[in-house]
Amino acid sequence: MKKELLIIITLIFTFNLITLAQQSKSRNSDIQIQKTWARPAVKYANSALYFVIENRGGKIDTLIGAQSNIAEETEVHESFKKDNDKIGMRPAGRIAIKPKSEFEFKPGGFHVMLLGVLKDLKIGDKIEAVLLLKYAGKIKVKAEVRDMPMTKEMK
């Protein structure tokens, strides 16, 4: 009987230690999201969110997903060249963010796809999204809607 009690106490103690370790992990995030912007879209069309993830820490982290309330679906995408030389997009899966490095999400590359935006996104509008990282946890991102750099050049 005493032995069993000891085991239970040990288990509770160990569990608390694990919980504490996880809490300190998610505090002071080494992950910084910078240079955020999104491209304009009319209601029900697709927009995309771009940014730079900076990992200031000494450990690798992984982007595992994204969420937002402004689109029907939010997915992490990568652009790739198809056989016919056209550019396609596909879900990017998990993206490793190496220690002491920056990872850029940009037009023609990695992006957070906002599929079916629930209202018009006009230049100057502000939107919010959440990035999910394996260690840093949920990171709230604010972005302003801006003109695509390419469209600017064409004008």
Ligand SMILES: [Cu+2]
């Ligand atoms: Cu996409």
